[in-house]
Amino acid sequence: MRRILLLLPLLASCGGPALMLRAPEETEPPGTDEAKVVVYRDSFRNATKPYAFFDDEELIGFSETGTWFEVRCTPGEHFFFLHGVSSAGVRATLDAGKTYFLRVDSIPRFFRLQLRLTPIVPGMKEFDGIDDILRGLERRAPVDTVLAEYEEERADELEEALARLKTERYEDCEILSGDAGR
Amino acid sequence: MKSTLVAALILSAGGSAWAQDWSPLDARSRALGGAGVAFADGRADSLYWNPASLAVGSEKLFDFSTGFSFSLSVYTDTHVTGGLAADVTHILDMYDTFDLEALQNNFNSATPTFTAQDVQNVAKVIDSISHLAEKGKGVLTEVGTGFNLRVGPFGLFVHGQANVGALPIVDFSGVGFSSDPAAFFGQIPAAGAMTPAASNLSVAMQGAGLAAGDADKLAYQAQQALGDAAISDPAFINAMTILAAGTQPGSSNTFYDNPSGMMLRAVAQVEAGISLALPVLPTLLDVGVSFKEVISETSFTTVTFADKDSEDKLSDRIKDDLTKDNRKRTTKFNMDLGVRGTPFEWLTLGLAARNIIPMDLAFAGPGGKIHMDPQVRFGAMVRPINLLRLGFDVDLMENESPVLPGYTIRHFGAGAEINLSVLKIRVGYDDNLAFSKDHGRLCAGLGLDFFGYLLIDIGVQASLTKTEIQAAKVDGSNDARTIPSDRVSAGVSIGVNLPF
Numbered sequence: 277m278r279r280i281l282l283l284l285p286l287l288a289s290c291g292g293p294a295l296m297l298r299a300p301e302e303t304e305p306p307g308t309d310e311a312k313v314v315v316y317r318d319s320f321r322n323a324t325k326p327y328a329f330f331d332d333e334e335l336i337g338f339s340e341t342g343t344w345f346e347v348r349c350t351p352g353e354h355f356f357f358l359h360g361v362s363s364a365g366v367r368a369t370l371d372a373g374k375t376y377f378l379r380v381d382s383i384p385r386f387f388r389l390q391l392r393l394t395p396i397v398p399g400m401k402e403f404d405g406i407d408d409i410l411r412g413l414e415r416r417a418p419v420d421t422v423l424a425e426y427e428e429e430r431a432d433e434l435e436e437a438l439a440r441l442k443t444e445r446y447e448d449c450e451i452l453s454g455d456a457g458r
Numbered sequence: 459m460k461s462t463l464v465a466a467l468i469l470s471a472g473g474s475a476w477a478q479d480w481s482p483l484d485a486r487s488r489a490l491g492g493a494g495v496a497f498a499d500g501r502a503d504s505l506y507w508n509p510a511s512l513a514v515g516s517e518k519l520f521d522f523s524t525g526f527s528f529s530l531s532v533y534t535d536t537h538v539t540g541g542l543a544a545d546v547t548h549i550l551d552m553y554d555t556f557d558l559e560a561l562q563n564n565f566n567s568a569t570p571t572f573t574a575q576d577v578q579n580v581a582k583v584i585d586s587i588s589h590l591a592e593k594g595k596g597v598l599t600e601v602g603t604g605f606n607l608r609v610g611p612f613g614l615f616v617h618g619q620a621n622v623g624a625l626p627i628v629d630f631s632g633v634g635f636s637s638d639p640a641a642f643f644g645q646i647p648a649a650g651a652m653t654p655a656a657s658n659l660s661v662a663m664q665g666a667g668l669a670a671g672d673a674d675k676l677a678y679q680a681q682q683a684l685g686d687a688a689i690s691d692p693a694f695i696n697a698m699t700i701l702a703a704g705t706q707p708g709s710s711n712t713f714y715d716n717p718s719g720m721m722l723r724a725v726a727q728v729e730a731g732i733s734l735a736l737p738v739l740p741t742l743l744d745v746g747v748s749f750k751e752v753i754s755e756t757s758f759t760t761v762t763f764a765d766k767d768s769e770d771k772l773s774d775r776i777k778d779d780l781t782k783d784n785r786k787r788t789t790k791f792n793m794d795l796g797v798r799g800t801p802f803e804w805l806t807l808g809l810a811a812r813n814i815i816p817m818d819l820a821f822a823g824p825g826g827k828i829h830m831d832p833q834v835r836f837g838a839m840v841r842p843i844n845l846l847r848l849g850f851d852v853d854l855m856e857n858e859s860p861v862l863p864g865y866t867i868r869h870f871g872a873g874a875e876i877n878l879s880v881l882k883i884r885v886g887y888d889d890n891l892a893f894s895k896d897h898g899r900l901c902a903g904l905g906l907d908f909f910g911y912l913l914i915d916i917g918v919q920a921s922l923t924k925t926e927i928q929a930a931k932v933d934g935s936n937d938a939r940t941i942p943s944d945r946v947s948a949g950v951s952i953g954v955n956l957p958f
Contacts, residue, residue, distance in 0.1 A: 320841075320844075321800070322515060322741045342844065360517070361740075362517075382740075384741050384742040384743070386738070389517040
């Protein structure tokens with residue numbers, strides 16, 4: 277019995293293969309020559325599915341339920357792109373030294389789930405309480421080998437999805453303006 | 459077809475019906491109090507509870523990214539209802555101790571030598587047998603196994619479940635105290651002072667044809683043996699009245715040969731089929747259906763109390779009856795339906811209907827058929843924090859067991875699952891709302907989830923109510939034997955999950 281009890285913590289610590297690794301909660305503010313984008317997913321709908329997050333064609337990480345990760349970008353224009361069963365995009369203009377927030381979730385449509393990438397901007401309830409929201413989530417960091425493997429396996433699919441979003445649904449994509457950071 | 463199915467569901471949701479207990483096939487649900495509809499979350503074995511659960515994780519129609527999984531489960535369940543075991547052993551003990559076979563010969567003799575005590579002993583036997591007829595009293599045993607395969611939104615399954623019910627039979631029809639009534643009543647001592655209860659019993663037996671003096675003698679001895687309360691019981695009065703009516707000169711059917719005893723009714727079912735789930739509004743509303751062929755084998759046998767003195771090998775006859783002579787097979791098509799909704803991230807609701815097409819199964823025993831109605835069950839599960847799930851299931855209708863007529867079932871079960879990644883700790887409570895003499899069962903179990911690929915679950919249930927399985931010997935040589943639970947069950951499952 278004692279052996280079993282000793283094994284419990286070990287068993288509880290094991291888990292499935294990870295797309296993203298746990299990272300320290302502490303994070304530095306963005307430097308004067310960069311902007312920071314925090315991508316978080318606090319919705320537990322369809323919790324098992326991770327969604328790939330891109331800065332244009334570059335895969336940055338995977339958004340998993342109950343987690344957040346950060347991206348440090350050059351100031352200026354960016355097109356953030358979320359891909360899974362469907363795609364969603366955000367047209368962003370980032371100012372140096374500011375931190376921006378994007379929420380990942382989904383909307384059930386008839387026989388299909390529509391992914392959603394929502395800028396959290398001043399005036400929204402979530403913007404004011406963003407620190408509390410992030411405290412309730414785990415910070416994650418990408419694994420380079422996993423990113424590379426994913427991009428290689430799905431290159432054609434990703435290229436097609438990004439092109440479709442930029443051509444057919446570009447106007448539908450949310451806008452993240454430079455003053456929406458903090 | 460569609461309107462027939464809807465009508466069947468509406469009709470079945472109203473009141474009592476005939477159906478087997480919707481037992482937990484998998485060890486996880488067994489540990490969670492049988493709350494399988496509530497906790498059906500897309501594991502392969504959850505299609506047994508709600509085919510809509512095959513759409514869990516689906517983000518689009520025919521989404522195969524939810525992966526491949528299968529599970530194998532086995533379980534056993536034993537249930538003594540209403541203290542039957544002790545009653546039966548008590549009667550058999552009285553047959554032995556009172557040497558009822560020899561006593562009956564004495565009762566039938568033209569020159570009987572039995573005593574008043576012998577008559578009182580027979581009254582005790584009649585009293586014990588007459589009380590076996592309480593509604594729902596019996597023994598239920600069940601074993602089952604299941605194989606479930608999930609490939610994306612599709613499921614394939616084979617479930618096998620065998621139920622045996624031991625049902626007491628109380629039957630004194632056409633049976634009398636003696637084949638020589640004149641000598642029999644002549645040997646019974648004259649009645650003493652009659653209590654009102656004894657007089658009442660005597661009047662009832664006179665109504666069945668006994669002379670007043672003879673009825674008084676019997677009623678007086680019964681009162682001396684059992685007291686006023688026992689001989690005022692309608693079941694006892696009814697038994698004595700029937701025996702009085704059957705006490706005819708030359709009758710070859712005497713009390714010792716009464717057909718009372720036990721009937722074993724068995725239903726074994728194998729259902730095999732396919733399931734499909736559609737994410738109507740992915741992550742919000744899923745529907746599912748299972749199409750299946752149900753192969754049912756029914757059989758029965760009866761064992762009288764006098765059979766224990768038979769020179770034939772009783773076990774061979776029971777085996778032959780159940781496996782060959784009284785065996786009938788029926789094959790029917792049927793369907794299960796399910797709906798699963800997640801209105802809030804923390805709340806899941808499920809509604810499942812099993813065997814929605816009523817079935818009549820061929821049966822060689824009384825009635826000539828066993829009827830099986832649809833079952834409808836609702837389940838709800840909440841997740842107050844990420845590590846914890848709480849849920850319950852409740853049958854929306856009351857069912858009467860086809861293997862133990864009189865035993866009604868309306869399941870309520872609740873459970874909690876603590877998810878520690880690899881280790882799942884489960885506890886639950888299971889009760890039958892339809893049968894007041896049933897006792898709630900505590901449930902517990904563990905699950906091991908190795909890297910999300912290999913799942914091993916165990917689950918047990920036990921009531922905490924002691925039950926007498928053997929009555930104290932009439933001659934005082936042995937005390938009653940009691941076990942700590944009147945219902946126990948256990949199950950184990952093993953499953954594999956492979957993502958695509």
